Amino acid sequence: MSTGDHVRERDNVPEQGTDVPRAVPSLAKAIAITAVCTTAMGVNIANTTAVAIALPTIGSDLEIQQDQLQWLTNAYALSSGCLLLMFGRIADVYGRKKTFLGGALWLFAFALGCAFVDDSLTLMVLRGVQGAGGAAIIPAALGILADSFPPSRARSIAFATFSAGAPAGGTLGTIVGGALTQYTSKTWRASFYFLAGLAGLCFLGGLYAIRRDPPSQEKDRRVDWLGSILVTAGLTFILFILAQGEIAQPKQWGTPYIIALLVVGVFLITVFVAWQYYLERKQDDPSAPYSVWTPPPLMRPSLFARARGRYGVQMLIAFSNWCAFLGWQFWSQLFYQEYQGYGPMLAGVRYIPMLITGLMCNLFIAFFVARVSIVWLMSLGTLITSIAALLFAVIDPDATYWAFGFPAAITSVFGADFVFAGGTIFIAKISRPHEQSVSGGLYNTMIQLGTSIGIAVSTVVYDNVQEMSMDRGRSSREAELDAYHAAQWTAFGFGILASLLAVAFLRGVGIVGNKEVKTEEEKDEEQTAVISTGDGAREKV
Known part of the structure; x- marks a missing residue:
């Protein structure tokens, strides 16, 4: 296909940002959508608090040193925090319902896997991989709510209810996780069964409640994979350093690998921002020819x-x-x-x-x-x-x-x-x-x-x-x-x-x-x- 063909193809797509009207959901459907998205927020938060309250028990059971226990919560937070932008873009381009359901299923599978682990390293790795599910469901849920409810009191109620999932999930994770850890024979493993059940509930609820994804309203539906790699790697290094710097040996923050990874992380984030500025200028220039090397930016500065x-x-x-x-x-x-x-x-x-x-x-x-x-x-x-x-x-x-x-x-x-x-x-x-x-x-x-x-x-x-x-x-x-x-x-x-x-x-x-x-x-x-x-x-x- 020639360059001119690419330009003509893009010109035939609806104008970027055009808001295609969608039918307002019925009351029952609106409640179901809000409930599913709110549960997803609660599940994401509970995956941190339920594990955090069980850290002393997990450490004793798997013989994890005190200064390494934090990685059972940090590993989840690290991956979920670093992948949010990428999954936000994927949800906008490929479909928010698909991204939401995939994230819920991911959380379910790896929560269940964590319950059967018998060594600390495997548990930390699985927790890190599990966080990708949280990174998928949260931006997708926000997009689903914004798409389902036009600016109105209904949108305010939906977003406020979604936000209530954070304290509800945090408190539920702390209380239920604490009770399961202290009073059940499976102790901390029972918390992961509980988290898997909540994630499975999100998946089933999402299948029913969330409407089919509308067509993307962008001219160019590509994902900036280079930007995704840069921001994910940069944030991973920075968040890793923030969690590890105080306990690194032998000089804590002065340990050579801590300094080196911090420099690399900051450098990658700087390159990411510069790359996003470049892509935004290219996308905003109507005379710029189509190029496979200049997709829409992951995040417009x-x-x-x-x-x-x-x-x-x-x-x-x-x-x-x-x-x-x-x-x-x-x-x-x-x-x-x-x-x-x-x-x-x-x-x-x-x-x-x-x-x-x-x-x-x-x-x-x-x-x-x-x-x-x-x-x-x-x-x-x-x-x-x-x-x-x-x-x-x-x-x-x-x-x-x-x-x-x-x-x-x-x-x-x-x-x-x-x-x-x-x-x-x-x-x-x-x-x-x-x-x-x-x-x-x-x-x-x-x-x-x-x-x-x-x-x-x-x-x-x-x-x-x-x-x-x-x-x-x-x-x-x-x-x-x-x-x-x-x-x-x-x-x-x-x-x-x-x-x-x-x-x-x-x-x-x-x-x-x-x-x-x-x-x-x-x-x-x-x-x-x-x-x-x-x-x-x-x-x-």
Whole structure:
């Protein structure tokens, strides 16, 4: 086929980003779609929390050293975080239902496989491979919801319900995982049976509830495989270093392979960004000839400039908030089990208020996101989450749970739920139809990076404060408490940063819920805030 034929072939495809109307699902179908996608979110989160609560038991059973236990959760997070962008693009191009079902089936198969493992290395490898399923279902689910519900109250409710899957899945994984680990004969293996069952439920529900994938609305339906390799490899190196740097031997962060892999990771990400800029310019140039070497970019860098740069700011807010939220959760869980000596079940029940508060927060989002400006949702949500870290930064270990632990569990989820629910509605509103899964993948990538970096930075703080306290002559238990306090102060700082970003940069955005409800500033912004599209046209934000 000649170059001219390629150009003519592309010209016959519907205009990029054209929103082909789809029938609004019936009430029963809408509930089923939302329930399946929400369950998928819960399964993805539970795959981390159910395993995390069982780490001491797994370590004892398989004789895993303490400093290597984290890889049972990090391996899943590593692959799921690094592959989100690629699977987001695959979902947008090849079909969100297909990607969702494939991811659910993948999670089912490898969760079942993990239950039969008898050695630590195999379990870590399987956990890493299993994470690919989580990377597939989450961006696909976000795209499915955005495609199924036009901007309306129904979309707000759907996204808020989907977001509720995170605290529900996290709490369910912690409580059920703790109970199964402590009270069943299969101990931690029973948790993997439970996770496999949830994934199988997602697969069967998706077969029934999710509608057939519509045709892609892009001119060029190719996947940027080179970009996928670059970003996946770069993120893998960086996240690996963040998890391993503090325990690497013999010099921790100064260990040669840590430095080398960090340099390689940063280099690959830099090359990826430059490659995406190049592809975007080629795609936006109507005079550029067709070339097999210049597919559409995996991620358009211009995305970050949308809505006057607020798209990018929202990504930074999600990143900082998850540094705070998961930093608090990680160290509070260790505080309960390692410092106060509680078993998995007793530690798990202390997080029950998170489930109740999380559901209430998402209920609030569902019904009031069309009435409350996003700046209030983001700034207050992140500020309230910071309070949880602040309470543990000054916690008295001899005090009752109701003095510090209970209010911290209540306040911790405000930022996670407001930022995730409000943020996904915001980015869905300013993303084009063919970008929904990619945008969802990018948003979750920032969340995953925030999780890894928040834990990594607070771990460095923890280790150094503990060492300094010991050098000052404090007992090992006193030094340990000082270190827990310092790690939570670090999480608090990340939360305050997220709140300041929201206050400074999201003013004027207004309401992002129902399409019909807009502030005067939003109306003015819709007339002035435009971006370049792939064919040189102009698009309102």
